[in-house]
Amino acid sequence: MSQQDTSQFLVFGNTLAASMTVLALSKALPKSIKLMWVKPATACPSDLLYGGISSPDAYQFNLQLGLSEPQLILDTDTTFTFGTRFDRWGDNDQTWMQCFHLPFAATSGVELHHFMTRHKASLGDFLISAQAGLKGTFAHPPTDNLQSPLSRAEYAYHFEPSQWSAVFYDKIDKARVNVINGDITTLKHSQDQIEYVQLEDGTKLKADLFIDCSGTSSQLLVALNNDFIKQRTVQLKSETQPCAQTGPACRSITGTESGWQSVTPLREKNHLVSLYESSLGYEQTDCQIFTLGHRKKAWQGNCVGIGHTAYVLEPITPAPYILLMKDIERLLELIPVSHEVHVERQEYNRRFLNDVIHAELFHHAAYAGQREVGYGKCEKLDRKITQYLHRGILASYDFEPFNEQDWAILHAGLGRTPERYDRMAEQVDFEQTQANLDRMRAGIAHLASSMPAQHIYLEKLSMYLRDSEKHGQQ
């Protein structure tokens, strides 16, 4: 394979990762690269690990793939979300809204969270996405009124992975992608190269690059290398409950004796997930068992693992979705240019490991100082927590999946209060700042209350979108 030579990629799996990867590749790859998708009949149950929540980047990512927000709203049970409300979390039963937010406003070069420490205020009171999420209201952030606090909010989606998979599948140009419905029964490989895969009907398929999107079973990748680093084992139970009206624009996660339970509002139904820590000895029926952790290498030989094939994180944050997007972006940037893929593989694995480790840091941080759930000592996290507790410093590493706002909200939510704040904050008049903060808090509370409830907003939006569609305005 060399530039513009014909080559073949084979994607395997019936997962959200598979449909998103195939669609993204079909849009980006040159025609000289043939694309084949082996799609088993049954969807992989590990899609449950997305927790039904995306990150704010989903809007742009979907749009690049030709999928607009109106289509998701009209054709699926997708709802909006400002984040996740944690209830009774950890040893201290903390409650907070882990919301999405653009960079906080700075005063005299000092970021908002330092003033929270100085004025003993609660960060969530000053974030419109937190307040609206808690009140169950929603409105799109305005793009033409940057004075409005709502313009600083970010939102994402609650979604059902199988529905999104179907929508992505529909978008795929079937003339571009050879979709083969079937399952792989055997795999022939020598050292770290897959020679071919064989389907149930005996068909043998060869490819230059195999892309394993089979979910936690890692059917292809595991044949080449089993380097999974186990973090802990959990059991997940999933159920759907119908409800009279769509719930709030936030997911809730409540800490329990045995783990946690989440409620994700979809259109007129809620998706409930319960996690039971295996180490605590809770034996549940109707549960799926997952071993959390990640592989050391997501790209081995001529096979790349995307999504849960390469890592398994519990869905307490949008990390699984964020990592999936990053996997796809990384793959697109490193599409092999020849048969020699050493450079691509090495770089892919370097970035992969950084992304996964940094996402795990965020999860680890949600448990740090709480009950032990199997995370070992971590220098990077120690730096983050000690620097924050010491003086509110948000120590960062290159291209973390969670940004400074996410970290500040998490620390504050968990009740971590810095001993000190940025000294430059002292330059700003205390009384004046207090008055500004009081005004800001009241303004945000008022705005959050005056926004419509998510179910009303969605009804009106859907009506508007249908009308527009009817009149050809979309």
Place this chain on the structure above:
Amino acid sequence: MRVCILGGGTAGWMTASALSKKLKNIIQSITLVESEAISTVGVGEATLPHIRLFNEGLGIDESSFMKKTEATFKLGIEFCDWGRVGDKYIHPFGDFGQTIDGVAFYQHLLKLTKHGDYGVLDDYAFGISAAKNNKFQLPKEGQTTLQQAFGYAYQFDAGLYAKFLRDFSETNGVRRVEGKVVDTLFNEKSGDVSSITLDDGQQISADLFIDCSGFRGVLIEQTLKSGYQDWSKWLPCNRAVAVPCERQKHLSPYTRATARQAGWQWRIPLQHRTGNGHVYWNEFISDDEATSVLLNNLDGPALGEPKQLFFKTGRRNHFWKNNVVAIGLSAGFLEPLESTSIHLIQEGITNLLELFPHENISALDTSEYNSRMSLQYERVRDFLLLHYVATKRDDSEMWRYFTNMTLPDSLQEKIAGWLHRGYIQRYEFGAFLPPSWVAVMLGQNLVPKNYDPRVDNSHFEQVKQQSQAMRADIAGAVNKAKTHADFLNVIGAASNTELLRAK
């Protein structure tokens, strides 16, 4: 908290002005000790665009600052004879062209150049085209996105900048003390420096000392024995000779770095004179020869006697140790090939402001500061080294030395990714973004074997048309822009100083 800054060069006065402005009511006192008998190095006369944020943060008016420091605008650095003798390219501040179908433009250009003459990378950067024509305008004056996609910095007289900031600092309450340090007292138990004694017997106590004493590192090294990481094996140039000369007629808005047999020569055009220097490795050239190379390659007559500098590239093991923070040359030295000297001072100050101690200095503050600064220095080091190894030159002992060098892994991986497919390994925390790496690698003839395959997914004819349109857009705008000298006049930044002439 009482602060004492030792040294009044660029580093000292930049630190004094930032601390006095940003922590005005917090620091009990700021004393800056300097001696007129000790000359400052003042080598780093060219800057990176980040300097504008520094000045803006102090509330400094651009025109007035430029006028008082004889400053010119800087759109990049022209590198001559680096990839091969006779080659030249400009490393600008900003990107090249516009992304097409989600793929960086340079990737499309890699393909285009295989199919005919679609110009060179330089043609797709407003900053470069303007620089080549001695033109300048502010990014915000551009009529299209492409015309706005550049940054700018300054070239100034570092001595005048220090003086300018001295006035600023003294207005903000900084006390300047004239004197040389003859003794240092430190607390045996804590290891902290408690006071310094000056040659007139005066003793100055402080809670925090900022060591801006230059290469000597009077406090950080001579007193606290921080230790030094020697990077000579990667950046072996160890001497420089500097001299200003008469300015040429046209005022160029860029710095020039010309590769020589045993080092390289800089040329920094200011309003009243041109700064020059020859950085070299004394293993392969004598001091006299180096001076002669410098003097033979000036724009005009020299304005004084050449000044000799000695250095060892590297950095202190600790930038902040006990109650001493080293900023500037006392913290480390990386040759000024990419104008990073003042930038690294600025990084040090920015981090110090964020981590400025409360009642006591915490080990957490020092470790955070040291880890941030270490990363900055290492990333600059790799970028500088790239210039020496991305070359076909083997015409002297020095260039042959680089041919056989084992590179730091961080740089080796970057070069491998680039050569294979034009891939840039990015980072978030560091001075040089991907376009800078692209500029140097392509500028020095490291042409990737392949381009990003996604390029083949774009409609080739459309890409050709878009490329043509980009070049036309830039060329048209540059044509209309004012000359650099005229622009300085229009904004009131032109200095009143007569051009300096050799006696």
